[in-house]
Amino acid sequence: MAEENPDGVVIGLEIHVQLNKLNSKMFCACSTDYHNSEPNSNTCPVCLGLPGSLPVINEKAVESAMKVGLALNCDIVEQTQFHRKNYFYPDLPKGFQITQYDYPIANDGKIVIESDEGEHVVRIKRAHMEEDPGRMMHIGNIEKSKGTLIDYNRSGMALLEIVTEPDIRSPKESRRFLDKLRNIIEYLEVFDSNLEGAMRVDANISLQGGSRTEVKNISSHKGAERALLYEIMRQKNIMRRGGEVTMETRHFDEEKGCTVGLRSKEAEHDYRYFPEPDLTPLRVADRVPKVTKTLPELPDAKRERFLSQYGMTEMHAKALTSDIRVSEFFEEVAKEVDPKTSASWVADVLKGELNYRELTVDAFKVEDMISIIQMVTQDKITEKSAVEVIRQILDYGGKPDEIVRENGLLKVEEDVVSKAVTETIQENEQAVNDYFAGKEKSLNYLVGQVMKKTRGRADAKEVRELLVDKLNK
Amino acid sequence: MGEPMNISKIKSEIAKTSSEEVLNSYLEKINKSKINGYSTVYDEAVEEARDIDKNGHDGILAGVPVAVKDNISTDGIPTTCCSRILEGYTPPYDAHVVERLKSEGAIVIGKTNMDEFAMGTSTETSCYGPTLNPWDTGKVPGGSSGGSAAVIASDEAPVSLGSDTGGSVRCPASYCGVVGLKPTYGTVSRYGLISYANSLEQIGPLANNVSDVAIMMDVIGGHDTRDSTSVSQKTNYQNTLKDDVNGLKIGIPEEYFGEGIDPEVEESVWNAINKFEDMGATWEKVSMPNTSYALSAYYIIAMSEASSNLARFDGTQYGYRADGDNWHVMASRTRAEGFGTEVQRRILLGTYALSAGYYDKYYLKALKVRTLVKQDFENALSNVDVLMTPTMPTTAFKLGEKIKDPLSLYLADVNTVPVNLAGVPSISVPCGFSDGLPIGLQIIGKHFNESTILQAAYSFEQNTDYNAGRPGEVE
Numbered sequence: 001m002a003e004e005n006p007d008g009v010v011i012g013l014e015i016h017v018q019l020n021k022l023n024s025k026m027f028c029a030c031s032t033d034y035h036n037s038e039p040n041s042n043t044c045p046v047c048l049g050l051p052g053s054l055p056v057i058n059e060k061a062v063e064s065a066m067k068v069g070l071a072l073n074c075d076i077v078e079q080t081q082f083h084r085k086n087y088f089y090p091d092l093p094k095g096f097q098i099t100q101y102d103y104p105i106a107n108d109g110k111i112v113i114e115s116d117e118g119e120h121v122v123r124i125k126r127a128h129m130e131e132d133p134g135r136m137m138h139i140g141n142i143e144k145s146k147g148t149l150i151d152y153n154r155s156g157m158a159l160l161e162i163v164t165e166p167d168i169r170s171p172k173e174s175r176r177f178l179d180k181l182r183n184i185i186e187y188l189e190v191f192d193s194n195l196e197g198a199m200r201v202d203a204n205i206s207l208q209g210g211s212r213t214e215v216k217n218i219s220s221h222k223g224a225e226r227a228l229l230y231e232i233m234r235q236k237n238i239m240r241r242g243g244e245v246t247m248e249t250r251h252f253d254e255e256k257g258c259t260v261g262l263r264s265k266e267a268e269h270d271y272r273y274f275p276e277p278d279l280t281p282l283r284v285a286d287r288v289p290k291v292t293k294t295l296p297e298l299p300d301a302k303r304e305r306f307l308s309q310y311g312m313t314e315m316h317a318k319a320l321t322s323d324i325r326v327s328e329f330f331e332e333v334a335k336e337v338d339p340k341t342s343a344s345w346v347a348d349v350l351k352g353e354l355n356y357r358e359l360t361v362d363a364f365k366v367e368d369m370i371s372i373i374q375m376v377t378q379d380k381i382t383e384k385s386a387v388e389v390i391r392q393i394l395d396y397g398g399k400p401d402e403i404v405r406e407n408g409l410l411k412v413e414e415d416v417v418s419k420a421v422t423e424t425i426q427e428n429e430q431a432v433n434d435y436f437a438g439k440e441k442s443l444n445y446l447v448g449q450v451m452k453k454t455r456g457r458a459d460a461k462e463v464r465e466l467l468v469d470k471l472n473k
Numbered sequence: 474m475g476e477p478m479n480i481s482k483i484k485s486e487i488a489k490t491s492s493e494e495v496l497n498s499y500l501e502k503i504n505k506s507k508i509n510g511y512s513t514v515y516d517e518a519v520e521e522a523r524d525i526d527k528n529g530h531d532g533i534l535a536g537v538p539v540a541v542k543d544n545i546s547t548d549g550i551p552t553t554c555c556s557r558i559l560e561g562y563t564p565p566y567d568a569h570v571v572e573r574l575k576s577e578g579a580i581v582i583g584k585t586n587m588d589e590f591a592m593g594t595s596t597e598t599s600c601y602g603p604t605l606n607p608w609d610t611g612k613v614p615g616g617s618s619g620g621s622a623a624v625i626a627s628d629e630a631p632v633s634l635g636s637d638t639g640g641s642v643r644c645p646a647s648y649c650g651v652v653g654l655k656p657t658y659g660t661v662s663r664y665g666l667i668s669y670a671n672s673l674e675q676i677g678p679l680a681n682n683v684s685d686v687a688i689m690m691d692v693i694g695g696h697d698t699r700d701s702t703s704v705s706q707k708t709n710y711q712n713t714l715k716d717d718v719n720g721l722k723i724g725i726p727e728e729y730f731g732e733g734i735d736p737e738v739e740e741s742v743w744n745a746i747n748k749f750e751d752m753g754a755t756w757e758k759v760s761m762p763n764t765s766y767a768l769s770a771y772y773i774i775a776m777s778e779a780s781s782n783l784a785r786f787d788g789t790q791y792g793y794r795a796d797g798d799n800w801h802v803m804a805s806r807t808r809a810e811g812f813g814t815e816v817q818r819r820i821l822l823g824t825y826a827l828s829a830g831y832y833d834k835y836y837l838k839a840l841k842v843r844t845l846v847k848q849d850f851e852n853a854l855s856n857v858d859v860l861m862t863p864t865m866p867t868t869a870f871k872l873g874e875k876i877k878d879p880l881s882l883y884l885a886d887v888n889t890v891p892v893n894l895a896g897v898p899s900i901s902v903p904c905g906f907s908d909g910l911p912i913g914l915q916i917i918g919k920h921f922n923e924s925t926i927l928q929a930a931y932s933f934e935q936n937t938d939y940n941a942g943r944p945g946e947v948e
Contacts, residue, residue: 045566049785051559051667052546052568054700086781086827090800095784148800150789272827274836277671277778278663279701 005169008208009232012166013174013224015181016200018132019064019158019190026131026158027055027098034135034153035195047156049093054278057082061158062105064190065129066284066291068160069106071184071298072124078285080105082129082276087269090148091133093155101273104128105284111184112300113176115169122177123165132157135197154197166204171228174203178221179322183299187324193221194360203228207235210245215259218252227252231259302327310339319347325361326351332366337373345373345386353390368393371400382459385409408457420453421466435471443467477681477943478631480688483537492522492536492580499538499582503629508605508614510624512543513551514583521580532578533688539574540630542621543584544591545676546665547571550581554667555599556589558786558811560793568665569700570634570676570693577692582630585620589813590783591641591669593617594885597876598815605872606648607944608910612869615648617641621679622649626944632685634693636666638674639771640864640889643901646679647864647913650903652930652940653679654686655889657921658896659704661690662697668782670775671702673893682940683902683931687711690923710927716935717928719753724857728764729888735867741905741912742863745933749861752936754929759857761849763842764891770842771890772883773826773835780823786811818879843894850895854919859929862888864901864913888915898923902930903939911939 022032028046031037045053062080069076083101109124134155139147162181168174182199185191193199201224206212213235218227235245250259297305299321306317306327320330320343333342350369354361372389375381381389381404392403404410424446425432434442443464450463487495496519503514518538525536541547544554546564548571553559571581588598596619597603604619606612607627614623618635622645625633635642637655646653654677661676668674678689687710695707725746730739746756788794788807795810797803812820826835853860865885875882892899897920904914914933918926934940 045564048790050546050564050566050791051552051554051562051785052544052564052663052665054664056699056701084781086784088784088787088801088804090787090789090804093785093790095787096781270829272781272824272829272832274777274781274827274832277702278668 007232007236009169010166010206011168011170011174011228012204013164013168013177014202014204015162015164015178016202017068017160017162017185017191018195018198019061019160020192020195020198021190022058022060022064022158024058024060025156026058026061026129027156030156032157034151034157037153039149039151039153042153043155047093048152049095049155055098055276057279057282058158061129062282062284063287063291063294064158064188065105065127065160066287067188067190067295068162068185069109069127070288070292070295071188072106072109072111072127072162072181074106074109074124074127076106076284076288077103079103079281079283080129081281082279083273084276086272089133091136091150091155093134093152097130097133098276098279099130099161100128103281111177111180113173113180115173115176120167120173122167125163125165127160127162130159130161131155132159171225171232174228175221175225178224180299182221183322183324187296187298189296203231205231205235207232207239207245210235210239211247213245213247213259214249215252216249216262217254219254223252223254226257227259230257234259299324306343310334310343312340312343316343316347319351323361329361329364329366329369333369333373336370337377341373341377342369345369349387350390353387353394357394359394363394364390368400375400375404380404380411381409382411408455411457411459417450417454417458417463417466420450420458421463421470424449424453425467425470432471477940478628479681480534480537480631480685483631484535487536491526493519493526495536496522496538496580496582499629502627503583503624506627506629508607508610508623508627508629509602510586510604510620510627510629511540511583512553512555512586512599512601512620515550515581518580518582525578525580530578532576534574534692535578537579537632538582538630539579540583540585540621540624540633541571541574541581542618542633542635543587544636544667544669545570545634546667547581547584550584552584552667553600554590555587555601556812556816557600558793558807559791560811562792564665566665568676569662569697571665573693573695574634579692585618585624585633585635587620588617588641589816590667590779591617591636591638591674592779592815592819594640594644594882595870595872595876596620596623596645597872598813600813603872606869606910608650609869611871612910613648613872615645615865615869617645618653618679619645622646622651622653625649625651625679625681628943632678632680632689634689635677635679636669636674637677637889637893638670638775639893640886641674642677642679643864643889643899643913643915644886646901647915648869648911650906650911650913650940651679651681652683652686652900652902652934653677654690654900654923654927655892655898656690656694656923657705657898658893659702660694660898660921660923662695662700662703664697664699668778670778671782672778673771673775681943683900683927683934684711684714686900687714687927687931690927705921708923710924713924714928714931716932717753718749718932721749721754721859721925721929722857723749723754723756724759724853724860725756726759726761726764726853726860726862728761729862733866733884733887734863735907737905737907738863738865738867738912741907742861742914745904745914745937746861748933748937749929752932756861757857759853759860761853761891763845763849766842767846767891767894768883768887770839770846771886771894772822773839774843774894776819776823777826777836777839778823780820780827783812783816783820815879846891846894847896850891850897850917854897858918858925860917862915862917864888864915868907868910868912892917896920898926900926900930902933904933904937905939
């Protein structure tokens with residue numbers, strides 16, 4: 001069955017991925033760690049665009065871009081070239097952005113995503129390298145600001161702009177695509193999606209019979225679905241009222257969750273692209289074999305391996321490989337304890353607790369997970385206690401054995417329970433008689449007595465069964 | 474008539490007295506000068522001279538004052554491209570060439586006057602007013618490195634650096650009767666040179682003689698990782714210069730002796746060629762058929778690149794800033810008030826040439842012409858070792874004579890711009906006088922073959938006396 005798309009929604013995405021795991025910027029040696037730095041501290045004449053400064057290509061950035069291109073099944077161009085995109089904006093220190101134009105590093109790739117009718121191919125048109133502008137901070141709000149501050153720490157950060165063909169048919173599909181893209185790029189160790197501004201999306205969207213609009217400023221993969229849902233609704237309503245959707249660029253207001261018109265396409269800038277004279281064309285074809293060798297196992301391949309190597313369920317394999325850190329965490333745990341059990345604990349329990357707290361798996365130690373699972377499999381604690389321990393660690397920290405001890409979570413050994421049951425039967429003749437006389441409530445009393453003797457550490461259900469067992473012997 | 478100064482004389486002078494004294498005598502001369510050769514005089518340089526006197530320095534330019542064109546970044550010394558828009562801008566870093574000069578003990582004595590953003594042939598578009606030609610103060614010194622040439626001729630510095638985008642070192646060298654070299658593209662790092670037209674320009678030295686130019690090239694040349702277009706290795710021209718042109722094959726491109734050439738200039742250049750023949754060289758005529766298209770192609774490429782290079786001057790970070798209610802108004806006004814007429818003209822023309830719908834017609838076509846011009850040089854230089862032409866078709870013209878007619882100014886560059894399109898090296902050496910004004914001979918070589926043109930120029934200088942006199946103090 002084909003995915004239902006009665007409105008003829010066509011979506012194409014342009015995704016800016018910041019290669020934020022590089023040590024230095026795209027065209028200079030400045031540090032890329034702008035999140036933890038004083039504003040304008042990671043700058044030099046090059047990324048400030050000072051007169052006389054010249055760009056030098058960061059070879060590592062080129063190789064990272066090639067890695068992404070290869071992982072997205074793209075062809076890597078023989079020789080790549082940088083161009084200047086000329087426009088004036090306060091965050092753009094040179095008055096132009098160094099980007100790529102007719103010789104992007106990668107062309108013609110694809111990503112296969114799941115859709116409701118099975119696999120769906122989203123073609124990648126191209127991926128090109130460019131530099132990030134600075135970051136503007138408005139004093140007060142954007143409309144009535146007393147002034148604007150510019151932080152050039154971000155200026156010159158290496159970006160990869162990935163452009164899809166218009167193959168996406170719904171906001172849900174765009175979310176799946178972006179999740180998959182993010183997942184793949186994270187596997188390549190070139191990008192950390194958790195940093196602010198790491199992934200920014202522009203979306204081109206049209207409905208059957210309408211013009212295309214471009215929605216800019218979607219600052220996360222999560223925002224994309226919301227922006228598209230709003231934009232489809234807006235376009236549908238215009239058409240329903242008999243109006244015409246005009247070709248324009250719209251701005252996504254993250255706070256309000258709506259899109260706002262910016263400028264019509266006719267008033268589009270003429271960017272006057274021309275080859276960057278300060279950089280010579282760069283032959284990259286020779287490097288493809290070398291870079292291909294550095295490609296890690298990608299999500300799809302890893303999922304297949306998890307299925308065959310560990311015999312886990314499809315659902316677990318998917319959950320564990322949808323985040324490279326989680327997959328690595330799982331494999332560490334699985335070295336020590338049964339993989340299927342580990343898969344269940346990591347995928348079903350830990351991931352859920354982490355998501356609930358908006359934490360990443362880095363917040364939890366492999367050794368703690370191992371020791372918790374071992375306590376369960378060795379019957380020292382109940383599954384319920386194990387979940388409790390995980391929560392405690394996430395909320396307050398601490399070591400599993402300490403938490404178990406301090407909270408008295410250790411299961412009582414069976415002979416102790418058994419002894420307590422025998423004693424209770426002997427010591428409570430009246431209650432035993434009442435039980436045989438058909439007074440069911442007296443059994444509750446007896447359970448209570450056993451629990452008292454074991455100071456509550458016994459499992460009440462087990463105690464009840466044991467009592468019935470012994471009484472009826 | 475004064476006597477030209479040179480590096481070795483300066484060094485013996487320093488040995489006899491001190492770097493500080495030599496520097497001070499230069500500063501005194503500069504203060505008395507009327508030619509307006511400097512945009513900024515760096516009096517604080519005395520500290521560096523004292524330091525060298527105190528601690529010694531084994532660099533080849535130890536204690537030697539050097540004048541640096543105002544578009545080459547100098548840490549702590551204003552660098553304004555002689556434009557109002559860079560008013561108050563002091564770079565926080567040294568250009569590669571300045572680092573090299575300093576590491577050899579040279580002292581930057583000041584920044585030299587130039588056409589605003591190196592756009593001109595007369596040094597009249599400077600926001601600090603024109604530099605006067607020391608040989609005749611009613612004449613222009615040439616441009617755009619007019620200050621760098623004039624201060625050598627008037628002995629306000631022994632050596633200097635200029636930049637040559639379409640003749641900006643060779644033209645003023647010719648008009649001021651000094652030696653100026655435009656190195657092969659990629660020989661000298663452009664890191665720190667404020668770009669006018671990146672794909673065309675090189676920093677080049679100016680001096681009173683060829684040996685000093687060779688020394689300066691050895692100091693400033695060589696690979697620099699910060700300039701991706703820098704390719705060459707370190708050189709040792711100063712110790713390999715010989716007075717020997719035996720067997721040198723000279724090509725004379727007829728196209729460079731065309732319409733507009735002053736008969737006396739033509740005669741002087743032919744006398745020079747005959748002199749080379751007397752010294753053991755041979756010459757033949759060569760054809761460079763695409764020369765007539767070079768000038769238009771050059772201006773389209775230069776202006777296109779300039780329109781982008783100069784976009785950064787918007788008042789946001791540094792330099793002049795106009796008032797405005799918002800950024801767009803502020804930036805527009807800054808550019809309208811900060812840039813001079815000629816710079817604005819070139820930005821507008823360059824923007825036009827790069828615009829959608831015109832790109833193929835102008836910029837792309839200019840690049841094709843550039844390829845043809847390059848081929849002309851390859852063909853011509855496959856049969857001969859060097860090409861010789863007049864550097865400029867005339868001697869220095871009157872101040873104010875051409876400034877109102879940009880086209881006539883552009884035409885003056887006809888013999889120098891093809892060299893920049895091709896990227897080959899070229900040197901201008903004095904080869905005569907007309908009405909007391911110097912005439913320059915241009916010697917063009919093959920890519921990275923500076924040694925041949927330096928040696929030809931050196932031999933010519935050793936066997937002639939066109940370079941023996943100086944105009945003396947200009948009062």
